[in-house]
Amino acid sequence: MKMVFRWYGTGNDTVTLRQIKQIPGVEGIVWALHDVPAGEEWPLEKLMAYKEEADRYGLHLEVVESVNVHEDIKLGLPSRDVYIENYKRTIAKLASVGVKTICYNFMPVFDWVRTDLFKEMEDGSTALFLDKAKIDNMDPAELVERIANDLDFTMPGWEPERLKLLSPLFEKYKSVSEEDLWNNLQYFLEQIIPVAEQYDIKMAIHPDDPPWPIFGLPRIMTGRESIRRLLRLVDSPYNGVTLCSGSLGANPANDIVAMVREFAGRIPFAHIRNVRVYENGDFIETSHRTQDGTVDIAGIVRAYYETGYTGYARPDHGRHIWDERCRPGYGLYDRALGIMYLWGAWDAMAAGERGDAR
Numbered sequence: 001m002k003m004v005f006r007w008y009g010t011g012n013d014t015v016t017l018r019q020i021k022q023i024p025g026v027e028g029i030v031w032a033l034h035d036v037p038a039g040e041e042w043p044l045e046k047l048m049a050y051k052e053e054a055d056r057y058g059l060h061l062e063v064v065e066s067v068n069v070h071e072d073i074k075l076g077l078p079s080r081d082v083y084i085e086n087y088k089r090t091i092a093k094l095a096s097v098g099v100k101t102i103c104y105n106f107m108p109v110f111d112w113v114r115t116d117l118f119k120e121m122e123d124g125s126t127a128l129f130l131d132k133a134k135i136d137n138m139d140p141a142e143l144v145e146r147i148a149n150d151l152d153f154t155m156p157g158w159e160p161e162r163l164k165l166l167s168p169l170f171e172k173y174k175s176v177s178e179e180d181l182w183n184n185l186q187y188f189l190e191q192i193i194p195v196a197e198q199y200d201i202k203m204a205i206h207p208d209d210p211p212w213p214i215f216g217l218p219r220i221m222t223g224r225e226s227i228r229r230l231l232r233l234v235d236s237p238y239n240g241v242t243l244c245s246g247s248l249g250a251n252p253a254n255d256i257v258a259m260v261r262e263f264a265g266r267i268p269f270a271h272i273r274n275v276r277v278y279e280n281g282d283f284i285e286t287s288h289r290t291q292d293g294t295v296d297i298a299g300i301v302r303a304y305y306e307t308g309y310t311g312y313a314r315p316d317h318g319r320h321i322w323d324e325r326c327r328p329g330y331g332l333y334d335r336a337l338g339i340m341y342l343w344g345a346w347d348a349m350a351a352g353e354r355g356d357a358r
Protein backbone atom coordinates (compact mmCIF):
# COMPACT_ATOMS: atom_id res chain seq x y z
CA MET A 1 0.00 0.00 0.00
CA LYS A 2 1.52 3.30 -1.10
CA MET A 3 0.19 6.13 1.07
CA VAL A 4 -0.61 9.46 -0.59
CA PHE A 5 -2.35 12.63 0.54
CA ARG A 6 -4.62 14.97 -1.40
CA TRP A 7 -3.28 18.48 -1.79
CA TYR A 8 -4.95 21.38 -3.63
CA GLY A 9 -1.82 23.45 -4.29
CA THR A 10 -0.10 26.48 -2.83
CA GLY A 11 -2.57 29.28 -2.16
CA ASN A 12 -5.44 26.85 -2.61
CA ASP A 13 -4.96 24.70 0.47
CA THR A 14 -4.49 25.40 4.18
CA VAL A 15 -2.19 22.40 4.45
CA THR A 16 1.46 22.73 3.37
CA LEU A 17 3.77 20.23 1.70
CA ARG A 18 6.07 20.48 4.71
CA GLN A 19 3.23 19.33 6.97
CA ILE A 20 2.31 16.53 4.61
CA LYS A 21 5.91 15.34 4.58
CA GLN A 22 5.76 14.97 8.38
CA ILE A 23 2.85 12.49 8.32
CA PRO A 24 4.39 9.03 8.74
CA GLY A 25 4.59 6.95 5.60
CA VAL A 26 3.23 9.49 3.11
CA GLU A 27 5.21 9.30 -0.09
CA GLY A 28 3.32 11.46 -2.55
CA ILE A 29 0.57 13.96 -3.13
CA VAL A 30 -2.69 13.53 -4.97
CA TRP A 31 -3.08 16.59 -7.11
CA ALA A 32 -4.69 18.26 -10.12
CA LEU A 33 -4.66 21.52 -12.02
CA HIS A 34 -7.89 22.76 -10.50
CA ASP A 35 -7.95 25.91 -12.60
CA VAL A 36 -8.02 24.15 -15.97
CA PRO A 37 -11.64 23.67 -17.11
CA ALA A 38 -12.79 20.14 -17.92
CA GLY A 39 -12.04 19.22 -21.51
CA GLU A 40 -8.97 21.42 -21.96
CA GLU A 41 -5.48 20.09 -22.43
CA TRP A 42 -3.25 20.57 -19.36
CA PRO A 43 -0.30 22.89 -20.04
CA LEU A 44 3.10 21.27 -19.60
CA GLU A 45 4.70 24.31 -17.90
CA LYS A 46 2.17 24.11 -15.09
CA LEU A 47 2.84 20.41 -14.63
CA MET A 48 6.56 21.03 -14.49
CA ALA A 49 6.09 23.77 -11.89
CA TYR A 50 4.02 21.42 -9.74
CA LYS A 51 6.65 18.75 -10.03
CA GLU A 52 9.41 21.10 -9.01
CA GLU A 53 7.49 22.11 -5.90
CA ALA A 54 6.74 18.54 -4.85
CA ASP A 55 10.33 17.46 -5.56
CA ARG A 56 11.59 19.96 -3.01
CA TYR A 57 9.84 17.94 -0.32
CA GLY A 58 10.66 14.56 -1.76
CA LEU A 59 6.99 13.88 -2.50
CA HIS A 60 5.97 12.22 -5.75
CA LEU A 61 3.17 13.18 -8.12
CA GLU A 62 2.14 9.72 -9.26
CA VAL A 63 -1.59 10.12 -8.62
CA VAL A 64 -3.80 12.74 -10.23
CA GLU A 65 -7.32 13.37 -8.96
CA SER A 66 -9.02 14.25 -11.21
CA VAL A 67 -8.68 14.83 -14.91
CA ASN A 68 -12.33 15.78 -15.25
CA VAL A 69 -14.39 14.50 -18.13
CA HIS A 70 -16.19 17.12 -20.22
CA GLU A 71 -19.98 16.97 -20.05
CA ASP A 72 -20.19 16.53 -23.84
CA ILE A 73 -18.41 13.20 -23.44
CA LYS A 74 -20.90 12.10 -20.80
CA LEU A 75 -23.76 13.36 -22.95
CA GLY A 76 -22.38 11.61 -26.02
CA LEU A 77 -22.46 14.74 -28.21
CA PRO A 78 -20.50 14.87 -31.49
CA SER A 79 -18.22 17.50 -29.98
CA ARG A 80 -16.93 14.85 -27.55
CA ASP A 81 -14.18 13.76 -29.95
CA VAL A 82 -12.33 17.06 -29.54
CA TYR A 83 -12.39 16.71 -25.76
CA ILE A 84 -11.32 13.08 -25.92
CA GLU A 85 -8.32 14.07 -28.04
CA ASN A 86 -7.41 16.70 -25.43
CA TYR A 87 -7.74 14.05 -22.73
CA LYS A 88 -5.32 11.79 -24.59
CA ARG A 89 -2.78 14.58 -24.92
CA THR A 90 -3.11 15.33 -21.23
CA ILE A 91 -2.38 11.66 -20.47
CA ALA A 92 0.82 11.86 -22.51
CA LYS A 93 1.95 14.98 -20.70
CA LEU A 94 1.14 13.57 -17.29
CA ALA A 95 3.30 10.55 -18.09
CA SER A 96 6.22 12.91 -18.67
CA VAL A 97 6.06 14.14 -15.05
CA GLY A 98 5.82 10.63 -13.66
CA VAL A 99 2.06 10.13 -13.24
CA LYS A 100 0.99 6.49 -12.87
CA THR A 101 -2.71 6.72 -12.02
CA ILE A 102 -5.52 9.04 -13.04
CA CYS A 103 -8.69 9.21 -11.00
CA TYR A 104 -11.79 10.51 -12.78
CA ASN A 105 -15.53 10.23 -12.46
CA PHE A 106 -18.49 9.94 -14.80
CA MET A 107 -21.14 11.73 -12.73
CA PRO A 108 -23.39 14.02 -14.78
CA VAL A 109 -23.21 17.69 -13.77
CA PHE A 110 -22.36 17.26 -10.09
CA ASP A 111 -19.44 15.64 -8.38
CA TRP A 112 -19.94 14.76 -4.69
CA VAL A 113 -22.95 16.32 -3.03
CA ARG A 114 -23.67 17.09 0.62
CA THR A 115 -26.33 19.26 2.28
CA ASP A 116 -24.11 20.41 5.15
CA LEU A 117 -20.36 20.90 5.07
CA PHE A 118 -19.94 21.65 8.79
CA LYS A 119 -22.50 19.57 10.67
CA GLU A 120 -21.74 19.51 14.37
CA MET A 121 -21.11 16.10 15.93
CA GLU A 122 -21.54 14.96 19.56
CA ASP A 123 -17.92 15.79 20.42
CA GLY A 124 -18.01 19.32 19.01
CA SER A 125 -16.14 18.52 15.82
CA THR A 126 -17.88 19.15 12.50
CA ALA A 127 -18.17 16.97 9.42
CA LEU A 128 -19.73 16.60 5.99
CA PHE A 129 -23.34 15.50 6.13
CA LEU A 130 -26.08 14.53 3.72
CA ASP A 131 -29.77 14.90 4.47
CA LYS A 132 -31.20 12.32 2.11
CA ALA A 133 -34.80 13.50 2.07
CA LYS A 134 -33.70 17.04 1.35
CA ILE A 135 -31.77 15.93 -1.72
CA ASP A 136 -34.40 13.41 -2.83
CA ASN A 137 -37.19 15.98 -2.63
CA MET A 138 -35.42 18.87 -4.26
CA ASP A 139 -36.61 19.58 -7.74
CA PRO A 140 -33.83 20.54 -10.16
CA ALA A 141 -35.35 23.92 -11.04
CA GLU A 142 -35.48 24.86 -7.38
CA LEU A 143 -31.93 23.67 -6.99
CA VAL A 144 -30.64 25.86 -9.81
CA GLU A 145 -32.47 28.81 -8.27
CA ARG A 146 -31.04 28.12 -4.82
CA ILE A 147 -27.50 27.81 -6.00
CA ALA A 148 -27.80 31.07 -7.89
CA ASN A 149 -29.07 32.93 -4.81
CA ASP A 150 -27.65 31.18 -1.79
CA LEU A 151 -23.92 31.33 -1.41
CA ASP A 152 -23.99 28.93 1.52
CA PHE A 153 -25.27 26.31 -0.82
CA THR A 154 -22.21 26.28 -3.04
CA MET A 155 -20.18 23.11 -3.06
CA PRO A 156 -16.53 22.52 -3.77
CA GLY A 157 -16.16 22.15 -7.50
CA TRP A 158 -19.22 24.24 -8.28
CA GLU A 159 -17.39 27.16 -9.80
CA PRO A 160 -19.50 30.19 -10.82
CA GLU A 161 -18.71 29.48 -14.46
CA ARG A 162 -20.20 26.04 -14.22
CA LEU A 163 -23.22 27.25 -12.30
CA LYS A 164 -24.24 29.51 -15.14
CA LEU A 165 -24.39 26.45 -17.36
CA LEU A 166 -26.49 24.45 -14.96
CA SER A 167 -29.96 25.03 -16.41
CA PRO A 168 -29.10 24.16 -20.01
CA LEU A 169 -27.20 21.10 -18.78
CA PHE A 170 -30.23 19.74 -16.96
CA GLU A 171 -32.16 20.18 -20.20
CA LYS A 172 -29.57 18.21 -22.16
CA TYR A 173 -29.57 15.33 -19.68
CA LYS A 174 -33.35 14.93 -19.90
CA SER A 175 -32.94 12.57 -22.84
CA VAL A 176 -29.94 10.65 -21.42
CA SER A 177 -30.81 7.33 -19.77
CA GLU A 178 -28.53 5.17 -17.63
CA GLU A 179 -27.93 2.94 -20.62
CA ASP A 180 -26.92 5.96 -22.70
CA LEU A 181 -24.47 6.95 -19.99
CA TRP A 182 -22.97 3.45 -20.02
CA ASN A 183 -22.60 3.63 -23.80
CA ASN A 184 -20.93 7.02 -23.54
CA LEU A 185 -18.56 5.71 -20.90
CA GLN A 186 -17.69 2.78 -23.12
CA TYR A 187 -17.02 5.06 -26.09
CA PHE A 188 -14.71 7.16 -23.89
CA LEU A 189 -12.82 4.18 -22.46
CA GLU A 190 -12.37 2.44 -25.78
CA GLN A 191 -10.42 5.46 -26.93
CA ILE A 192 -8.64 6.34 -23.72
CA ILE A 193 -7.47 2.94 -22.42
CA PRO A 194 -5.12 2.15 -25.35
CA VAL A 195 -3.42 5.51 -24.73
CA ALA A 196 -3.24 4.81 -21.00
CA GLU A 197 -1.63 1.45 -21.82
CA GLN A 198 0.88 3.11 -24.11
CA TYR A 199 1.89 5.60 -21.40
CA ASP A 200 1.65 3.13 -18.52
CA ILE A 201 -0.99 5.13 -16.65
CA LYS A 202 -3.85 3.34 -14.90
CA MET A 203 -7.30 4.89 -15.24
CA ALA A 204 -9.33 4.62 -12.01
CA ILE A 205 -12.98 5.65 -12.08
CA HIS A 206 -14.38 7.05 -8.84
CA PRO A 207 -17.80 5.78 -7.72
CA ASP A 208 -20.73 8.16 -7.60
CA ASP A 209 -21.16 10.02 -4.34
CA PRO A 210 -23.79 9.49 -3.07
CA PRO A 211 -24.13 6.22 -4.96
CA TRP A 212 -27.65 6.73 -6.32
CA PRO A 213 -29.25 9.01 -8.95
CA ILE A 214 -29.90 12.54 -7.71
CA PHE A 215 -31.88 15.51 -9.06
CA GLY A 216 -33.28 13.33 -11.83
CA LEU A 217 -29.79 12.81 -13.31
CA PRO A 218 -28.58 9.30 -14.06
CA ARG A 219 -25.74 7.85 -11.95
CA ILE A 220 -24.22 4.49 -12.83
CA MET A 221 -21.14 3.79 -10.66
CA THR A 222 -23.02 2.78 -7.57
CA GLY A 223 -21.97 -0.67 -6.37
CA ARG A 224 -20.57 -4.11 -7.02
CA GLU A 225 -22.57 -4.87 -10.16
CA SER A 226 -21.68 -1.57 -11.76
CA ILE A 227 -17.98 -2.04 -11.04
CA ARG A 228 -18.17 -5.51 -12.60
CA ARG A 229 -19.75 -4.01 -15.68
CA LEU A 230 -17.18 -1.19 -15.85
CA LEU A 231 -14.29 -3.64 -15.75
CA ARG A 232 -15.85 -5.63 -18.59
CA LEU A 233 -16.32 -2.56 -20.82
CA VAL A 234 -12.62 -2.66 -21.64
CA ASP A 235 -10.92 -5.67 -20.15
CA SER A 236 -7.49 -4.25 -19.37
CA PRO A 237 -5.59 -3.76 -16.12
CA TYR A 238 -5.41 -0.11 -17.16
CA ASN A 239 -9.18 0.18 -16.82
CA GLY A 240 -9.69 0.16 -13.07
CA VAL A 241 -11.51 1.68 -10.16
CA THR A 242 -10.80 4.12 -7.33
CA LEU A 243 -12.43 2.05 -4.64
CA CYS A 244 -13.86 4.74 -2.38
CA SER A 245 -15.17 3.12 0.80
CA GLY A 246 -16.95 6.28 1.91
CA SER A 247 -18.84 6.91 -1.33
CA LEU A 248 -19.90 3.29 -1.70
CA GLY A 249 -20.44 2.97 2.05
CA ALA A 250 -23.24 5.54 1.99
CA ASN A 251 -25.36 2.63 0.76
CA PRO A 252 -25.21 -0.02 3.52
CA ALA A 253 -26.04 -2.71 0.96
CA ASN A 254 -22.54 -2.28 -0.48
CA ASP A 255 -20.14 -4.83 0.99
CA ILE A 256 -16.82 -3.10 0.48
CA VAL A 257 -14.67 -5.78 2.09
CA ALA A 258 -16.02 -8.23 -0.49
CA MET A 259 -15.36 -5.73 -3.28
CA VAL A 260 -11.71 -5.30 -2.27
CA ARG A 261 -11.30 -9.06 -2.56
CA GLU A 262 -13.25 -9.43 -5.79
CA PHE A 263 -11.66 -6.52 -7.64
CA ALA A 264 -8.07 -7.09 -6.45
CA GLY A 265 -5.72 -6.28 -9.31
CA ARG A 266 -8.11 -3.70 -10.77
CA ILE A 267 -7.90 -1.16 -7.91
CA PRO A 268 -5.00 1.18 -8.67
CA PHE A 269 -6.23 3.66 -6.07
CA ALA A 270 -8.05 3.26 -2.74
CA HIS A 271 -9.92 5.99 -0.90
CA ILE A 272 -10.37 4.76 2.64
CA ARG A 273 -12.75 6.51 5.00
CA ASN A 274 -15.72 5.82 7.20
CA VAL A 275 -19.28 7.09 7.12
CA ARG A 276 -22.16 6.66 9.58
CA VAL A 277 -25.44 5.89 7.86
CA TYR A 278 -28.66 6.55 9.79
CA GLU A 279 -31.94 4.63 9.55
CA ASN A 280 -33.49 7.29 7.32
CA GLY A 281 -30.59 7.18 4.85
CA ASP A 282 -28.87 10.37 6.03
CA PHE A 283 -25.15 10.02 6.56
CA ILE A 284 -22.26 11.82 8.20
CA GLU A 285 -18.53 11.37 7.67
CA THR A 286 -17.01 10.19 10.93
CA SER A 287 -13.43 9.50 11.97
CA HIS A 288 -11.77 6.66 10.10
CA ARG A 289 -12.15 4.26 13.01
CA THR A 290 -14.43 1.26 12.33
CA GLN A 291 -16.38 1.69 15.56
CA ASP A 292 -17.32 5.30 14.74
CA GLY A 293 -19.23 4.57 11.55
CA THR A 294 -20.98 1.88 9.53
CA VAL A 295 -18.08 0.87 7.30
CA ASP A 296 -15.68 -1.85 8.45
CA ILE A 297 -12.46 0.07 7.85
CA ALA A 298 -10.27 -2.42 9.71
CA GLY A 299 -11.82 -5.23 7.66
CA ILE A 300 -11.15 -3.30 4.47
CA VAL A 301 -7.49 -2.78 5.37
CA ARG A 302 -7.25 -6.44 6.19
CA ALA A 303 -8.71 -7.36 2.79
CA TYR A 304 -6.17 -5.08 1.06
CA TYR A 305 -3.39 -6.65 3.08
CA GLU A 306 -4.47 -10.19 2.37
CA THR A 307 -4.82 -9.54 -1.34
CA GLY A 308 -1.28 -8.14 -1.43
CA TYR A 309 -2.31 -4.60 -2.28
CA THR A 310 0.48 -2.56 -3.89
CA GLY A 311 -1.62 0.33 -5.22
CA TYR A 312 -2.04 3.84 -3.87
CA ALA A 313 -4.23 4.69 -0.89
CA ARG A 314 -5.29 7.89 0.70
CA PRO A 315 -7.33 8.76 3.73
CA ASP A 316 -10.42 10.57 2.60
CA HIS A 317 -12.57 13.34 4.00
CA GLY A 318 -11.77 14.05 7.61
CA ARG A 319 -13.78 15.81 10.27
CA HIS A 320 -12.82 19.34 11.23
CA ILE A 321 -11.21 18.97 14.65
CA TRP A 322 -9.07 20.91 17.10
CA ASP A 323 -10.51 24.19 15.74
CA GLU A 324 -8.86 23.74 12.38
CA ARG A 325 -10.02 26.02 9.58
CA CYS A 326 -9.69 24.26 6.27
CA ARG A 327 -11.38 23.22 3.07
CA PRO A 328 -14.45 21.13 3.94
CA GLY A 329 -13.28 17.56 4.52
CA TYR A 330 -9.67 18.34 3.69
CA GLY A 331 -8.00 19.45 6.90
CA LEU A 332 -4.70 18.16 8.13
CA TYR A 333 -5.48 16.74 11.55
CA ASP A 334 -8.25 14.24 11.03
CA ARG A 335 -6.81 12.95 7.78
CA ALA A 336 -3.43 12.49 9.47
CA LEU A 337 -5.16 10.57 12.27
CA GLY A 338 -6.86 8.53 9.56
CA ILE A 339 -3.51 7.61 8.05
CA MET A 340 -2.19 6.44 11.41
CA TYR A 341 -5.29 4.28 11.84
CA LEU A 342 -4.78 2.74 8.40
CA TRP A 343 -1.09 2.09 9.05
CA GLY A 344 -1.92 0.70 12.49
CA ALA A 345 -4.31 -1.82 10.99
CA TRP A 346 -1.89 -2.64 8.16
CA ASP A 347 1.18 -3.02 10.38
CA ALA A 348 -0.73 -5.19 12.84
CA MET A 349 -1.51 -7.53 9.95
CA ALA A 350 2.16 -7.64 9.00
CA ALA A 351 3.21 -8.26 12.60
CA GLY A 352 0.65 -11.06 12.87
CA GLU A 353 2.06 -12.69 9.77
CA ARG A 354 5.60 -12.48 11.12
CA GLY A 355 4.36 -13.95 14.38
CA ASP A 356 2.66 -16.84 12.56
CA ALA A 357 5.83 -17.58 10.67
CA ARG A 358 7.88 -17.92 13.85
Ligand code: DNO
Pocket residue numbers: 065066103104105111112206317329
Ligand atom coordinates in the same frame (compact mmCIF):
# COMPACT_ATOMS: atom_id res chain seq x y z
C1 DNO B 1 -14.33 14.35 -3.00
C2 DNO B 1 -13.66 13.48 -3.96
C3 DNO B 1 -14.30 13.58 -5.33
C4 DNO B 1 -13.38 12.90 -6.32
C5 DNO B 1 -13.91 12.88 -7.71
C6 DNO B 1 -13.03 12.02 -8.56
O1 DNO B 1 -13.75 14.75 -2.06
O2 DNO B 1 -13.59 12.18 -3.51
O3 DNO B 1 -14.46 14.91 -5.67
O4 DNO B 1 -12.16 13.60 -6.34
O5 DNO B 1 -15.18 12.41 -7.76
O6 DNO B 1 -13.17 12.36 -9.89
